Amino acid sequence: MTAHDHHSHSHDHDHDHDHGEASDLSETELRVRALQTILIEKGYADPAALDAIVETYETKIGPHIGARIVAKAWTDPDFRQSLLTDASKAAAPFGYKGDVGDNLVAVENTPDRHNVVVCTLCSCYPWDVLGLPPVWYKSFAYRSRVVREPRAVLGEFGLTLPDQTEIRVWDSTAEVRYMVLPARPAGTDGWTEDQLAALVTRDSMIGTGVANSPAGQGA
Amino acid sequence: MNGIHDMGGMDGFGPVDPVEKGPVFHAAWEGDVMAISRVMGAIGAWNIDQGRYGIEVLPPHLYLTSYYRRWLERFERAIVTYGYADADEIAAGRSLRPGKPPPRGKQTLENIDRVARRGNFIRPATAPARFAVGDKVLARNMHPKTHTRLPRYVRGHVGVVESLHGCQVFPDTEAMGQGENPQWLYTVSFAGRDLWGADSDPTVRVSVEAFEPYLDPA
Known part of the structure; x- marks a missing residue:
């Protein structure tokens, strides 16, 4: 494998960054290209593997996994209990390749308590059930403020909670990963898991939103 | 270390913009940097704590650039620190000498599933x-x-x-x-x-x- 081969490959893969000449690339793109070339030439990675990783996180691992877990918990009381007791074990069958990793914890919203998840030190996030974190989750504003003034931050997401509701913030400072089990929306009696899963937003599983209502008017 | 990364309680970063714009990656190079990081973890080049520390020790002005930009900055340093390339190779943009065998072997399409598997701690x-x-x-x-x-x-x-x-x-x-x-x-x-x-x-x-x-x- 030569650098030229890899450059050709990079132009072929399915991203919107095809450039005819290296001179069209930004300084950042050139630095990334240099590292890819070194990884391939030194035999650390095959080019196809590098592309497959991007594709996996763009298309296969995402919040649809978490949404199915939540919908199951809403319809199956035994599963809900298992999820709250040992989320890694209960949720594993829903994960990519049947795995969601160790140390997954599900925290349940109740009328008295609203949960919200952050990583103030970096960007720890339950990738296995929610995919890659959204930009705001990694933002300095969210990381700095949600542990100190969560009510104000939630307001910026359009989420207003009753004054007396406890807000429980989980700062993911080690390898424990949290997902929020949001409340099931009213007016969904008799709905199937598939129907319910469509109401479960990514933000509702982080705690900066709630599940959509049947009318589609969720926060 | 009492670094810029330890942000809990700080003021000055403004409101949160809750709108997720665009696709998973804003530019293709961001996805490429993510893939490089996952590969270096999968082949065992350095552990996750060494990876985090590599970001924390960046000068604050580089930490504050952007998420994947600081991953890139970290990567260029760590690959040299842990002996997987030399600084002249980073500058040249290509390999100038044989690599160091990674502890867990080369990342190929065949063993791709390990990349997405979370570590056990x-x-x-x-x-x-x-x-x-x-x-x-x-x-x-x-x-x-x-x-x-x-x-x-x-x-x-x-x-x-x-x-x-x-x-x-x-x-x-x-x-x-x-x-x-x-x-x-x-x-x-x-x-x-x-x-x-x-x-x-x-x-x-x-x-x-x-x-x-x-x-x-x-």
Whole structure:
């Protein structure tokens, strides 16, 4: 494998960054290209593997996994209990390749308590059930403020909670990963898991939103 | 270290923009950087704590650029630090000499599933846990110059042990190449007013995961 081969490959893969000449690339793109070339030439990675990783996180691992877990918990009381007791074990069958990793914890919203998840030190996030974190989750504003003034931050997401509701913030400072089990929306009696899963937003599983209502008017 | 990365409680970053714009990656190079990072983890070039520490030691102005930009900055340094390429090769943009065999072997399409598999950090207990659920604990007033996962905003404050997570790899030593040194890991929660003062929101409770060496009885 030569650098030229890899450059050709990079132009072929399915991203919107095809450039005819290296001179069209930004300084950042050139630095990334240099590292890819070194990884391939030194035999650390095959080019196809590098592309497959991007594709996996763009298309296969995402919040649809978490949404199915939540919908199951809403319809199956035994599963809900298992999820709250040992989320890694209960949720594993829903994960990519049947795995969601160790140390997954599900925290349940109740009328008295609203949960919200952050990583103030970096960007720890339950990738296995929610995919890659959204930009705001990694933002300095969210990381700095949600542990100190969560009510104000939630307001910026359009989420207003009753004054007396406890807000429980989980700062993911080690390898424990949290997902929020949001409340099931009213007016969904008799709905199937598939129907319910469509109401479960990514933000509702982080705690900066709630599940959509049947009318589609969720926060 | 008391670095720019330890952001809990800081002012000055403005409101949160909750709108997710565009696709998963804003530019293709961001996805490429993510893939490079996953590969270096999968082949065992460095551990996750060394990777985090590599970002924390970036000069603050580079840390504050953008998420994937700081991953790139970290990567260019770490690949040299851990002996997987030399600085002249980074500058040249190509390999100038043979690579170092990675501990877990080359990343190929055939073993791609390991890239998405989360690491296991739980280890057998080597001693009984010092604290139990319900115990009051003091987060130590400690300021190590190297990697730690005890955020500044809880240091010196008293919290309550909510749960135990077994013994887990200790980032403070693992990041420095001094071994896994497993320690008991606790979820410790704090009243918001204890952390942020009497005029802060009384309904807030904040928890962190704290390793046993971060805690004293209170």
